Amino acid sequence: MREHPDQVACRIQELRDIINHHDDRYHKFDAPTISDAEFDKLFRELEELEQRYPQFDTPNSPTKRVGAPPLKVFSQIIHRTPMLRLGNAFDEAEVRAFDRRVRETLGVSSVEYAVEPKFDGLAVSLCYQDGIFKTGATRGDGYVGEDVTANLRTIRSIPLTLVRSGFAGQCPSFLEVRGEVLMLKADFDNLNLQQREKNQKEFINPRNAAAGSLRQLDPRITASRKLTFFAYGIGACEGGTMPREKHDRILDHLALLGLPLPFERRTATGAEALLQYNREIGAQRAGLPYEIDGTVYKVNDLLQQEQLGFVSRAPRFALAHKFPAQEAVTELLGIDVQVGRTGALTPVARLKPVFVGGVTVTNATLHNEDEIRRKDVMIGDSVTVRRAGDVIPEVVAVQKEKRPSCVTVFLMPDHCPVCGSRAVRQPGEALTRCTGGLFCPAQRKQAILHFVSRRAMNIHGLGDKLVEQLVDNAIVRTPADLYRLGIAGLAALARMANKSAGNVLHAIEKSKHTTLARFIYALGIRNVGETTARDLARYFGGLDRLMRADAESLCKVPNIGPVVASNIAEFFAERHNLEVIEQLRSSGIRWPEEDDSKNARDIRGFTAGGKAEGKTFVLTGTLPNLAREDAKKMIEASGAKVTSSVSKKTDYVVAGADPGSKYDKAVELGIPVLDEAGLLQLLQESQATSS
Numbered sequence: 001m002r003e004h005p006d007q008v009a010c011r012i013q014e015l016r017d018i019i020n021h022h023d024d025r026y027h028k029f030d031a032p033t034i035s036d037a038e039f040d041k042l043f044r045e046l047e048e049l050e051q052r053y054p055q056f057d058t059p060n061s062p063t064k065r066v067g068a069p070p071l072k073v074f075s076q077i078i079h080r081t082p083m084l085r086l087g088n089a090f091d092e093a094e095v096r097a098f099d100r101r102v103r104e105t106l107g108v109s110s111v112e113y114a115v116e117p118k119f120d121g122l123a124v125s126l127c128y129q130d131g132i133f134k135t136g137a138t139r140g141d142g143y144v145g146e147d148v149t150a151n152l153r154t155i156r157s158i159p160l161t162l163v164r165s166g167f168a169g170q171c172p173s174f175l176e177v178r179g180e181v182l183m184l185k186a187d188f189d190n191l192n193l194q195q196r197e198k199n200q201k202e203f204i205n206p207r208n209a210a211a212g213s214l215r216q217l218d219p220r221i222t223a224s225r226k227l228t229f230f231a232y233g234i235g236a237c238e239g240g241t242m243p244r245e246k247h248d249r250i251l252d253h254l255a256l257l258g259l260p261l262p263f264e265r266r267t268a269t270g271a272e273a274l275l276q277y278n279r280e281i282g283a284q285r286a287g288l289p290y291e292i293d294g295t296v297y298k299v300n301d302l303l304q305q306e307q308l309g310f311v312s313r314a315p316r317f318a319l320a321h322k323f324p325a326q327e328a329v330t331e332l333l334g335i336d337v338q339v340g341r342t343g344a345l346t347p348v349a350r351l352k353p354v355f356v357g358g359v360t361v362t363n364a365t366l367h368n369e370d371e372i373r374r375k376d377v378m379i380g381d382s383v384t385v386r387r388a389g390d391v392i393p394e395v396v397a398v399q400k401e402k403r404p405s406c407v408t409v410f411l412m413p414d415h416c417p418v419c420g421s422r423a424v425r426q427p428g429e430a431l432t433r434c435t436g437g438l439f440c441p442a443q444r445k446q447a448i449l450h451f452v453s454r455r456a457m458n459i460h461g462l463g464d465k466l467v468e469q470l471v472d473n474a475i476v477r478t479p480a481d482l483y484r485l486g487i488a489g490l491a492a493l494a495r496m497a498n499k500s501a502g503n504v505l506h507a508i509e510k511s512k513h514t515t516l517a518r519f520i521y522a523l524g525i526r527n528v529g530e531t532t533a534r535d536l537a538r539y540f541g542g543l544d545r546l547m548r549a550d551a552e553s554l555c556k557v558p559n560i561g562p563v564v565a566s567n568i569a570e571f572f573a574e575r576h577n578l579e580v581i582e583q584l585r586s587s588g589i590r591w592p593e594e595d596d597s598k599n600a601r602d603i604r605g606f607t608a609g610g611k612a613e614g615k616t617f618v619l620t621g622t623l624p625n626l627a628r629e630d631a632k633k634m635i636e637a638s639g640a641k642v643t644s645s646v647s648k649k650t651d652y653v654v655a656g657a658d659p660g661s662k663y664d665k666a667v668e669l670g671i672p673v674l675d676e677a678g679l680l681q682l683l684q685e686s687q688a689t690s691s
């Protein structure tokens with residue numbers, strides 16, 4: 001069917017309106033009303049129509065946001081009104097001095113300011129002719145900038161056409177919108193994740209990423225990076241109903257025209273109100289979706305602005321009040337290794353002291369060994385250090401061009417620098433860990449709190465505060481020391497009387513009667529939670545057997561995979577841990593060993609070569625005692641296999657409570673059905689015949 005060109009033009013316009021509307025819902029209001037798939041469908045329809053009817057295509061179509069072909073060089077654009085700089089203030093006294101100067105020049109007692117966040121991005125100027133986005137440029141030297149129109153078109157929060165009716169009044173015939181292009185923190189994190197996956201260089205911060213993405217000769221690259229725009233003012237403006245008295249009214253009007261403005265802007269009168277605003281925004285900074293590096297104060301009244309005038313390219317009526325810089329470059333003097341409460345070894349940069357984020361920083365985290373390799377950090381390098389808010393300072397990058405001729409490579413130690421136990425890095429894990437869990441002073445508090453916790457040894461009355469005192473006063477170094485505590489030592493501690501000390505000692509004594517599962521759990525082996533501890537206790541039946549098991553045999557335990565198995569093996573391979581366990585055992589801790597060992601024999605005992613060997617089993621329903629996984633392991637251990645569906649080839653169906661259709665099928669095909677006891681008997685017979 002052939003469409004009539006008029007109909008096509010109509011549909012194209014309709015599609016553009018719908019797409020622009022949903023673009024706004026998505027990018028400006030964060031409130032999409034259609035799914036991405038629906039949006040893509042509309043988008044593809046428009047693209048296709050524009051291709052088939054090039055006479056209706058226009059650079060202002062939303063399809064052009066995906067990026068035009070690459071340029072050789074950027075051409076230049078002369079700004080109609082120059083893009084000025086802001087004077088800076090770095091402390092409160094400078095802000096007060098600014099307000100005083102303003103008041104004195106104007107001869108008034110107080111001044112109203114429009115106050116805004118200072119975006120940490122890239123200044124741009126957007127030109128609209130009769131409401132249509134024509135050109136866009138970077139700041140350049142303030143008078144001439146680079147033409148980045150094609151790239152700016154890909155930024156979805158930049159309207160390609162302004163709202164030309166309704167509340168917005170009349171649209172200016174010509175308008176320069178001034179504002180900032182930036183990358184939201186979340187989009188920055190995503191971009192760096194992608195860069196890392198592609199093995200490409202990561203960006204140091206959202207500002208660099210925004211600049212690198214906007215100043216791309218290939219707009220398709222810009223289109224693939226998510227950039228955002230916020231307006232903060234205007235340059236030249238002709239015609240229309242733009243307010244002309246107050247700066248904040250101009251911004252309100254820009255919002256009506258469809259331009260994005262930050263929520264955090266308002267007005268404030270007097271220096272104290274400016275400082276208050278700066279403190280408030282400073283407190284919100286970490287939670288804002290974008291990076292800011294201060295606050296901006298602008299005399300709100302435009303006549304007053306004019307009276308104040310300019311001094312060397314900067315207006316006297318505006319001021320940027322900068323937060324302390326969050327990044328600084330300094331020298332990496334060495335790399336120490338710290339051991340955390342959980343035994344993780346963290347490389348920490350020892351730095352030549354540097355003022356960053358408002359404090360002097362001498363140490364910064366390097367996270368882990370992989371991060372050091374990825375950032376190619378060497379001892380002796382110049383590094384960029386970042387301290388954002390309360391976040392621990394970190395080394396974000398190396399200044400490669402400044403690398404001196406002799407630098408030293410960092411090697412992760414293979415022993416814990418605190419306790420000397422072996423330090424191990426499991427395959428697939430980023431962190432190297434100390435294996436001396438029970439013994440390592442760095443992990444002491446953590447290990448003891450875990451040991452005494454309710455689901456472990458369940459020692460009442462040994463809370464955070466008490467454990468802290470015991471450890472800090474070197475009364476308790478390992479869990480074994482708990483069983484050597486005397487009433488006098490305990491009662492001497494803060495907040496401890498004879499009676500409460502007596503209660504604690506009683507609780508410690510009581511904890512000596514425990515179960516093997518609890519004891520294993522209390523050891524605090526990495527990744528060995530309560531369930532795994534129970535599985536281990538059931539399987540091995542005794543502590544000695546568990547301690548002797550190697551990683552391979554640990555893997556045979558239900559629900560235990562190779563990582564956990566090697567954690568367990570590493571733990572028991574560490575001499576220091578064995579010493580503590582020995583001390584614990586000789587303090588009188590005991591558990592009913594035989595109970596556990598019966599289960600253990602059930603699971604372990606079956607060996608191939610018997611009655612069940614080569615047979616095919618199907619499990620259905622819930623067995624009274626055995627977990628399905630355990631039953632499967634037992635069957636497999638006897639040389640049989642377990643499949644999921646019943647067929648003529650099935651030899652036995654094992655049915656528990658609420659069996660499914662597999663049971664009916666078994667009956668139908670005349671396949672023997674066993675219950676749990678029947679299964680165990682068969683497997684035992686199986687063992688008997690094989691041994």
Ligand code: IVH
Binds near residue numbers: 085116121122232
């Ligand atoms: S007004 C005449 N307002 O700060 C003043 N600038 O040195 C023109 N900036 O790179 C700028 N947030 O891009 C203004 N709310 C804000 C701003 C802001 C960030 C940037 C601007 C320029 C620098 C000014």
